[in-house]
Amino acid sequence: MSETLAPWRSLLARSLHLNRALPNARYCQLATLTLEGKPANRTVVFRGFREGSDCLQMITDRRSEKIPQILQCPQGEICWYFPKTREQFRLSGTIILITAEETHIHHRQARDRVWQELSDAARLQFAWPCPKQPRPDFPVAFTPELPSAKEPDENFCILLFEAMTVDHLQLKGNPQDRTLYTRTHSGHWQMEAVNP
Numbered sequence: 001m002s003e004t005l006a007p008w009r010s011l012l013a014r015s016l017h018l019n020r021a022l023p024n025a026r027y028c029q030l031a032t033l034t035l036e037g038k039p040a041n042r043t044v045v046f047r048g049f050r051e052g053s054d055c056l057q058m059i060t061d062r063r064s065e066k067i068p069q070i071l072q073c074p075q076g077e078i079c080w081y082f083p084k085t086r087e088q089f090r091l092s093g094t095i096i097l098i099t100a101e102e103t104h105i106h107h108r109q110a111r112d113r114v115w116q117e118l119s120d121a122a123r124l125q126f127a128w129p130c131p132k133q134p135r136p137d138f139p140v141a142f143t144p145e146l147p148s149a150k151e152p153d154e155n156f157c158i159l160l161f162e163a164m165t166v167d168h169l170q171l172k173g174n175p176q177d178r179t180l181y182t183r184t185h186s187g188h189w190q191m192e193a194v195n196p
């Protein structure tokens, strides 16, 4: 993680702020590669930046299909459109998985914190039956005991997304503005205005 914040981070934060009246502006699409090397894409909720870094936080269930995909290939792409400001961010980078087995103290603390900030309804989903398995006919399976609000459920994972390139397209304006941000080996960001 870099010590100084990336130049695109404040633009993304600004877009989130300007689009804050739209609840779905916090939804982005996260693409990974299946074990067969095919694209797999799904909607996830952005859960804020990891404190003091450019890493984007998301949560997921460790029983979901994306987990083995990320373990095999931790590369992913996020695509995010902000309707009010009419901008798209495409972030390509590495996904860091934080599970119940995490040993790094800061990662463990972050996992606890994010879990504690969730609503009861969101926490409950981690105690539901396994994703993508045939649906049981007994509804009781979906009314488990409410998980602890303090201790994360063992299925609860955090995904940290560390961008290596960011492609920012702003539709407002003629011609439209497109800027590429690329992280160098030394951790600095290069910025280039390109044709849309």
Ligand SMILES: Cc1cc2nc3c(=O)[nH]c(=O)nc-3n(C[C@H](O)[C@H](O)[C@H](O)COP(=O)(O)O)c2cc1C
Pocket (backbone or CB within 6 Å): 027, 040, 041, 042, 043, 044, 045, 046, 058, 059, 060, 061, 064, 065, 066, 067, 131
């Ligand atoms: C609006 C919306 C928000 C979602 N948020 C999340 C999320 O934050 N984390 C998550 O794992 N899945 C989320 N999902 C479900 C995923 O899109 C997906 O169906 C699920 O994670 C299983 O994906 P996988 O089989 O590729 O792992 C959301 C779906 C929608 C429609």
